[in-house]
Amino acid sequence: METHLLQRLAYPARSVSAIVHVLGLSSFSASFRYLRQVPSPMSHGFGGDFQYLTIIGLALATATFGIGFLADLTLSPWLFRIKNVFSVCSAPLEVLVSILYWGLCAINKNFGFHAMPAVMLTLDLILLSPPWTVKVYGAMSISVAVAFLYWGWLELCFTKNGWYPYPLLGLLTTWQRVVLFGFSAAMMAGSTIALKWVYGKVNGIGKFKRDA
Template sequence: MAHHPLQRLASPSRQLSLLLHVAGIASFSASFKFLFNWETPISSSFGGHFQFLTIIGLSLSLGTFVVGALADVTLSSQLFALKNILSVCSAPLEVLISILYWGLCAIDKTLVVPPDLALDFLPDFGFHAAPALFLATDLLVLSPPWTIHGYSALALSESLAFLYWFWVEYCFSRNGWYPYPIFELLNTWQRALLFTFSASLMTGSTMLLKWTYGKINGIEEFKKEAVGNPAGIKRE
């Protein structure tokens, strides 16, 4: 199957593309196996582990790579297109999760993880770094260029951020506590600012991925569009 002329490596394909997607599925599934075998008070609360943005992102990443693997096996252009649509949400979200998690951990890890729920390095890496690495690799070498521009990326990021905030507040109304300790330290307006900042950061991660795509693939137009041209990318 011929791939997009601006795409570095063949995908969908039953070779490297399938190998990457299967490796990602194995990593994400191992994280879920660890999660569901890990008994904590959160496990039996309303919303369970899906109160965490990390787990929502991991679910979206798993879905993206399952569709990608099916596209590789069947060489289906429709499934490949669906994988790329899902990637527009999952890749920037995973980059955002990695930046927020490791950034806050560098300041004070108890802002995001209660001391009694601290993870060893390997599962911590599996939840908070591996998905971003897998999704970014898939985008940069095995996907056509994204056509989403800055305004659309911001609208998507704001929508996801505030949907998650509403979900967190609903879970709080049922459980009486927030999944992340940092939320307990902030009032309503401060949480609004945090989610607005996170949406802006996710928009920035979308543009950063587009810029990196242009850099790696030697496409100057995409680099310029990512840093300042809201008109969007046109496919060749």
């Protein structure tokens, strides 16, 4: 068990690290149980609840923390590195989900779906991960890939179901959808850079604050 030169706490570890990952997995599991207990009309269509970005993000957060917890149990540096790779995508995605969906709290006050994953992944990043080395162009590339892969997935579901999970998409032209998903990609890239800046600020790493 070692601590990265620029990492605040030891990881993988059977102490704080394991506690953080168990808490996160417990929250994520509770959200998935809620989906089974209170199914939506979308649940019965092609793609089910995974038509929603919120649920895709939740699944990715669960995978990230699941791998992290396995690394805690085995003290495996290899699993630790895999967790960090997942984190580069899952943490900014969950921050994006929180930004896009926080307005829904007036209707859906389920903190577990729209905030808890972002909170737990950010905590994992700041305390239990080495600093990300991804640059602005890399962050944008990842974000564009995620955004347009998701759009492609929604279009596939539309061909099977005849409807979109978000009614707004049915009102937009193709070019308007390009703008929408492009804007979402830019927001996700911005989330990546913001997380890098926060990491540098909290851990006192000037180089990474300047990169961000």
